[in-house]
Amino acid sequence: MANALLPRLLYRGFDLVNKGELGRYYRAASDRNRQHLPFARAELEAYARRWGFDPVLEHNPLMDKAAIRRWTEKVSPGDVHGWAYTGGSSGEPLRVPYSKQRGLMRTATFTYFNEAAGYQLGDPFFLIRAKSRSPLMKYLRNEHIFLPGDISAPRIREFVEALRDKKIKVLMGYPSVMYEVALYLEQHPSEKEGLQVRSLISISEPLEPVKRDVIHQAFGCAFVDRYSNEEVGLMAQQAAFGGEYYVNKFGVYVEVVDPTTSRPVAEGEQGRVVVTDIGNDLIPIIRYDTGDLATAACYREGQLLTLREVVGRVSEQIVSVAGNSVSPLMLGPYIYKPLLQQGPVYQYQFAQTGAGQYEVRLKAGRQDIADAVIQEIIDGLTQVLGHQAAIKVVFCDDIPPQPSGKRPIYKNEMVTGA
DSSP states (O other), rough: HHHHHHHHHHHHHHHHTTHHHHHHHHHHHHHHHHTOEEEEEEEHHHHHHTOOOOGGGGOOOOOOOHHHHHHHHTTGGOOOOEEEOOOOTTTOOOOEEEHHHHHHHHHHHHHHHHHTTTOOTTEEEEEEEOOOOHHHHHHHHEEEETTOOOHHHHHHHHHHEEEEHTTEEEEEOHHHHHHHHHHHHHGGGGGGTTTOOOEEOOOSSSOOOOHHHHHHHHHHHHHEEEEEETTTTTEEESSSTOOOEEESSSSEEEEEEEETTTTOOOOOOHHHHHHHEETSSSSOOOSSSEEEEEEEEETTTEEEEEEEEEEEGGGOOOTTTTEEEEHHHHHHHHHHHHHHHHOOOOOOOEEEETTEEEEEEEESSSSSSOOOHHEEEEEEEEHOOOOOEEEEEESOOOOOOTTTOOOEEEOOOOOTTO
């Protein structure tokens, strides 16, 4: 009880020190997102004008990481309250400066969306992430951290024991690890006894329906997926299990655009996710290309309201034998549906290793998968990728994580120019 009370007291104290600004930002985040209020056009125009950009947001070209680095070089170190660092999983790492005001806005936004997902300030929670924190910070936050480098069966068993012993209420982190935990619980149903987890929040990796359903069934509690990045913070979150992602309406303006025209796509169409961080007052982040692909679901008053799904990274796009981009949404069912014939789906990764060359990596033994299932996977993928596709199924003890701790489901490993 003492550990639960401490984070609440610290949060209130932090708000007092900042003269109530945190509370004001929290109320603004809550009001705007509960009502899904669109951004005033004047607000967007004012932010663009401030930095010398075209006031009509859609007239500006997309911004890349190189542009952010150039603007960051101009920032006075004394104005920087903190830095947001990307992990560099998909390229060169990036750091983005933010002021004290922007830091408070980020904290308020995450507080609101955490609460919307079932977390209450002070709840004991487990966070699956690549780096730990200091013992003091974890104590003050009533937080426990699981490092996902090793997700072997003994390690997962220890993790489940910790969930039970520490009376964890909320589990947040990579769905690839949650899935391994879910499989363990399904195989050892007695281990569910004593678990008090009431809410799951998956982050950072695409969440496939088949794995989402297994996780939900194993834990039997509320479960939503979140879309965020380090550069701008939280961009969208599901309101309910398996539902659409409601776009954050406080501080960031999200678009899904056509990769050729950079104009917003129509409802139901897929495009690149770009974001304008109107809360960043140190550098302009205007129509920043996140490198992600998503499908626009619904617009209201001309602005994006919801996303249907977040597909993944542009840089991880798979290319067919004919040279056409292939959506992971088309590939996934040809892998997991045959595997479902034998029970729970093994952890897998699909990689393009060269022009017309692909690997299906399965965290399983060769003896675990029937020949007919393997052939069905290859035949199905060949229909999508082309009949000249060279598809190899590889069995492995583990699918190694990237430095960020993530285990991408789809990877393009082709050497440039291949």
